[in-house]
Amino acid sequence: MVSFVKILLTGATGFVGGRLASHFARSDAISLVCAVRRAGTSVCGEEFVIGELNATTEWTEALIGQDVVIHAAARVHIMQDETEDPLGEYRKINVRGTLNLARQAARAGVRRFIFISSIKVNGEHSPRGFPFTADAAPAPEDAYGISKLEAEEALSAVATETGMEVVIIRPPLVYGPGVKGNFATLIELLEKGVPLPLGAIHNKRSLVALDNLVDLIVTCIDHPKAGNQVFLAGDGEDVSTTELLRGIGNAIGRPARLIPVPAAVLMFGAGLLGKKAVAQRVLGSLQVDISKTRRMLGWEPPLSLEEGLRRCFDSERSC
Structure with a gap:
């Protein structure tokens, strides 16, 4: 300025x-x-x-x-x-x-x-x-x-x-x-120590x-x-979703509990539940x-x- x-x-x-x-x-x-x-x-x-x-x-x-x-x-x-x-x-x-x-x-x-x-x-x-x-x-x-x-x-x-x-x-x-939406939801789950099936996601997100x-x-x-x-x-x-979750865990001082489930399996399950759009945001690049x-x-x-x-x-x- x-x-x-x-x-x-x-x-x-x-x-x-x-x-x-x-x-x-x-x-x-x-x-x-x-x-x-x-x-x-x-x-x-x-x-x-x-x-x-x-x-x-x-x-x-x-x-x-x-x-x-x-x-x-x-x-x-x-x-x-x-x-x-x-x-x-x-x-x-x-x-x-x-x-x-x-x-x-x-x-x-x-x-x-x-x-x-x-x-x-x-x-x-x-x-x-x-x-x-x-x-x-x-x-x-x-x-x-x-x-x-x-x-x-x-x-x-x-x-x-x-x-x-x-x-x-x-x-x-x-x-x-003050972030909201899916990002805030992930933070809340990590803070509670909830295991997440996101330990093998190899996407890339900016x-x-x-x-x-x-x-x-x-x-x-x-x-x-x-x-x-x-x-x-x-x-x-x-970063991948997996890397991001680990980074958030480090920031809050609580290791992310991540289960390595293949992305294809998660996408299939999300489709059955009518949550494909949400899954694409988490799993896609x-x-x-x-x-x-x-x-x-x-x-x-x-x-x-x-x-x-x-x-x-x-x-x-x-x-």
């Missing part, structure tokens, strides 16, 4: 946005406004209450004088979405809500719009040894991934039309203090520590080469290549996977 920057942050009460807000609160080089649904729900000193995020949200007042918008708010991925039209629901917030904000930001003179997208734009699984790259053809498979891709495309059009720079960041699974993702977002605020680019985020270390991020931004993940896992369980920042 080379100069004073005024930032509007959305999603400031979320997993990623909350850590960003805390980071910015410690900086004298940042003037931060957090867009929130309800007042008093973030760590920001200055909040702007927007209510619902959609195609009609009025942003004019919040955008006055802002240099950068970091858009971390979204309708997040839901494993078993039971709404009648999941894609339509994602589009309301992730596409039309994002486009509405971007258009108003451009009119207000915002110079850079940073969009937190998802690796799901690339796809759900990568063949082992063939990681996703930032410039590969997108291939989203679910409604959430499709909505994120449509948002990216809409933002690129706004950038072309208005000259406002757009930066797109696609993270894989983000872990850190993850990104929350603090590594925050560091990348901060880098993109004013890096001269970041404008109108897509970057993949990651720790730069790929999803690797990302962050070489473009490194090359163009000169960025390196500050934390190793081991340190990122350890930070999950710091006494002052437990998951």
Whole structure:
């Protein structure tokens, strides 16, 4: 950060946005406004209450004088979405809500719009040894991934039309203090000492520590080469599910009790139980290549996977 920057942050009460807000609160080089649904729900000193995020949200007042918008708010991925039209629901917030904000930001003179997208734009699984790259053809498979891709495309059009720079960041699974979902479930099982049939999984998965993702977002605020680019985020270390569980066990000081059951057997059993999608996330590979991020931004993940896992369980920042 080379100069004073005024930032509007959305999603400031979320997993990623909350850590960003805390980071910015410690900086004298940042003037931060957090867009929130309800007042008093973030760590920001200055909040702007927007209510619902959609195609009609009025942003004019919040955008006055802002240099950068970091858009971390979204309708997040839901494993078993039971709404009648999941894609339509994602589009309301992730596409039309994002486009509405971007258009108003451009009119207000915002110079850079940073969009937190998802690796799901690339796809759900990568063949082992063939990681996703930032410039590969997108291939989203679910409604959430499709909505994120449509948002990216809409933002690129706004950038072309208005000259406002757009930066797109696609993270894989983000872990850190307060993590939820399948990752949190695995942590809970390991803490309880439950034996898991995951001792012979030879997949490869990329993850990104929350603090590594925050560091990348901060880098993109004013890096001269970041404008109108897509970057993949990651720790730069790929691990199997078995290795990850052992790493979590080391971080919590409790050895993982892993039973070596072949992945094919587990996948077959999951299919019988109607849990194939869950099994694919645990047993399949999803690797990302962050070489473009490194090359163009000169960025390196500050934390190793081991340190990122350890930070999950710091006494002052437990998951």
